[in-house]
Amino acid sequence: MSEAKPRGRFIWFDLMTTDPAKAVEFYTSVVGWGTTQWEGSAPYTMWTSASVPIGGVMQLPPEAGAPPHWLAYISSSDVDATAQQAESLGGKVLVAPNDVPTVGRFAVLSDPQGAVFIIAKGLAAGPMPQLPVGAPGTIGWRELFASDWEKDFIFYQKLFGWTKAEAHDMGEQGIYQLFAAGDAAIGGMMNRPAAMPQSWWNYYINVDGIDAARTRLEKAGGKVVMGPMEVPGGQWIVQAQDPQGGFFALVALKR
Secondary structure, X not given: OEOOOOOOOEEEEEEEEOOHHHHHHHHHHHHOOEEEEOOOXXXXXXXXXXXXXXXXXXXXXXXXXXXXXXXXXXXXXXXXHHHHHHHHOOOEEEEEEXXXXXXXXXXXXXXXXXXXXXXXXXXXXXXXXXXOOOOOOOEEEEEEEEOOHHHHHHHHHHHHOOEEEEEEEOHHHOEEEEEEEOOEEEEEEEEOOOOOOOOEEXXXXXXXXXXXXXXXXXXXXXXXXXXXXXXXXXXXXEEEEOOOOOEEEEEEOOO
C-alpha cells in the first residue's frame, strides 16, 4: 500500500467472509485472480491481477455482526485528521486510527448514512505497480447506494474532494450521479431501493466478457441478482452474490 496516491483514490479492496478458502476458490475461478500470502502477524491472503496485488481476503469475525462484505480503502495523507473530519461531518469512526507494522496507517469509518469504508496511508516510498484502466481483474467501478445520495455526496466531497461528473436519469429509480477524483469519473451514487435495508458500497470487477463470466459465476456456486444489463457507455454489468453471501458486481466492455 502506497501513500503516493492522491487524496480520495480507491487503493485497495478487502473481502471479509465466513470462509476465506472457499472465497478464494470462487473468485479465482470467476475473475481469474491469483493469490499470494502476506507475511504478517495474522493470516491474510492477497488478491493479485497480473501478479499485482489489488486487495485481500480475511476471516469475518463473528463479533462483527455483519454478513460477508467487501470493503474499500480510500487514500488519505493524514488518517487521523481525516477521521476527525469525518466525525465533524456526521460520519462515525468504527475503528480508530492505528498502524499495521510495515504497511501503513488506517481507520474504519462509516458515512452519515451508514455505508462503511476504510481510509489509509501507506508507508511505501513510491507508487505500487499500476495496471491499465479496465484491465481484467481490476476494480472498474465503485457504486454507493445511499438513503439520500445528494446529502452523502456533500460528505464525500468535503472529505475527499470528489466532484460531480455526468448524471443519468434512471426514471423511477431516480438520478444516478457519477463522481470524479481528478479528471476521471471513478464511480456513481444513487438512492437505494426501499427493499435494500441499509446504505452500502458495491464494487465492479473488470472481466473480458459478461456472459462467459456469468456462466463461470453460476457454475462456481454464485447467484446472479441482476443482469446482464447494458449501461450508459456501452458496458455490460452483472450484480451478484458469492457463495458465502457477499455482494459484488462484474463489468465488461462486451456481452
